[in-house]
Amino acid sequence: MRVSELAEQTGVSVSTIKYYVREGLLPPGNRLGERRASYDQRHVARLRLLRALREVGGVSVSDLKTIVLAIDDESRTVHQMFGAAFDALTRSAAQPVTKESLRDADELVDRVGWTRVRSISPERRRLAEILQVIDSIGADIGPLRKTVYYELVDAIAALEVDRLDPLDPTADRDTLVRRMVVGQVLLGEFLLSLRRLAHEHHSASRSARPDGAAPAPPPDSSAKT
Amino acid sequence: MRVSELAEQTGVSVSTIKYYVREGLLPPGNRLGERRASYDQRHVARLRLLRALREVGGVSVSDLKTIVLAIDDESRTVHQMFGAAFDALTRSAAQPVTKESLRDADELVDRVGWTRVRSISPERRRLAEILQVIDSIGADIGPLRKTVYYELVDAIAALEVDRLDPLDPTADRDTLVRRMVVGQVLLGEFLLSLRRLAHEHHSASRSARPDGAAPAPPPDSSAKT
Numbered sequence: 345m346r347v348s349e350l351a352e353q354t355g356v357s358v359s360t361i362k363y364y365v366r367e368g369l370l371p372p373g374n375r376l377g378e379r380r381a382s383y384d385q386r387h388v389a390r391l392r393l394l395r396a397l398r399e400v401g402g403v404s405v406s407d408l409k410t411i412v413l414a415i416d417d418e419s420r421t422v423h424q425m426f427g428a429a430f431d432a433l434t435r436s437a438a439q440p441v442t443k444e445s446l447r448d449a450d451e452l453v454d455r456v457g458w459t460r461v462r463s464i465s466p467e468r469r470r471l472a473e474i475l476q477v478i479d480s481i482g483a484d485i486g487p488l489r490k491t492v493y494y495e496l497v498d499a500i501a502a503l504e505v506d507r508l509d510p511l512d513p514t515a516d517r518d519t520l521v522r523r524m525v526v527g528q529v530l531l532g533e534f535l536l537s538l539r540r541l542a543h544e545h546h547s548a549s550r551s552a553r554p555d556g557a558a559p560a561p562p563p564d565s566s567a568k569t
Numbered sequence: 570m571r572v573s574e575l576a577e578q579t580g581v582s583v584s585t586i587k588y589y590v591r592e593g594l595l596p597p598g599n600r601l602g603e604r605r606a607s608y609d610q611r612h613v614a615r616l617r618l619l620r621a622l623r624e625v626g627g628v629s630v631s632d633l634k635t636i637v638l639a640i641d642d643e644s645r646t647v648h649q650m651f652g653a654a655f656d657a658l659t660r661s662a663a664q665p666v667t668k669e670s671l672r673d674a675d676e677l678v679d680r681v682g683w684t685r686v687r688s689i690s691p692e693r694r695r696l697a698e699i700l701q702v703i704d705s706i707g708a709d710i711g712p713l714r715k716t717v718y719y720e721l722v723d724a725i726a727a728l729e730v731d732r733l734d735p736l737d738p739t740a741d742r743d744t745l746v747r748r749m750v751v752g753q754v755l756l757g758e759f760l761l762s763l764r765r766l767a768h769e770h771h772s773a774s775r776s777a778r779p780d781g782a783a784p785a786p787p788p789d790s791s792a793k794t
Binding site for chain 1: 580617621624651655658659660664678681683684685686687690692693695696699700702703705713717718719721722723724725726727728729730732751753755756757758759760761762763764765766767768769770771772773774775
């Protein structure tokens, strides 16, 4: 198909398609003449992946490059390709992280029993940063740091990995990475959206008075009167 | 305290402090002279909140304004203030959402039983957008759309609301909103980070072979041999 048709089919503008080709994110089309090229279903699939990553995941162009390089370098094993794409999706720490926060994050990972997390995983640093900011604004999340909370997160992640991991040895590299990236980015957004809806529901259910400041007392406290 | 001391105590640069004052995000200090002003603990608390929202939550300046307006307008009830801040945290849909996707999202909310979600909640539209993108890239998340997944999300949100909702009628408006915003933004990042660590653990546990393409068969299939 021509570039105009490719743009129509994927909803990505011609100028963005040309930009992706220049940046090495999309393979060039087969040249048909001096100013014409032909594109196929592989271009469609790659553009749909790039569009989803950009628009829903907010993934930067530099992180798109890391992911695409990992897909296109066939000398990397699937496991290595996954590690590269996985790490590219970790948000980088925006500020210096203290040793105490790093130790705090490592202890948390140990306590929950996530023994297979690499010691060099950038996600440990990201978790340390988040714990540090939560501490610095004086938020009282202590009670959330109980085992049951981590067990719920673990159960959600296990369900997701069950569905999204490369259990299908016939799938190509593009498809494998797309599934993993979907798991990390799109399902992350899906999870956050569901969680916000659940927050609205539970918060409204508890706000008995119109100002929302004093919900009805829980059963055990009314039993005392 | 002087502006230089305020900058040191909060880690926010003097030029950013002045920008926040100009934008109405931070009240001006008490003027001590032509070019000097004095700041207090209220400024420290507000700056720490703004910094956390910017650096960890990635909240835009325009959304910061909506949140601060809701805090500072004392004619709004706590419930209204929460609604405004809550909605400001919803990511806006980047593309047109189809009627089918909107119906899909509404049906999902009904099915899980989140009956207190407002029909005008922008989060419904956000969920519809996410479902639409997941569909358009052909991701097979069907099996995740089972009740157990939603029940886990619901349990996590209920735990969070238990800790973060305004159960304390003595807290001031800044503190109430900060707790809610922390619940929405920082704990959302906390949850995603924990989930990524759990993904890495479960994914590595399943990848028995170095190429990660074919994990060891589950116990029930080996029992058949």
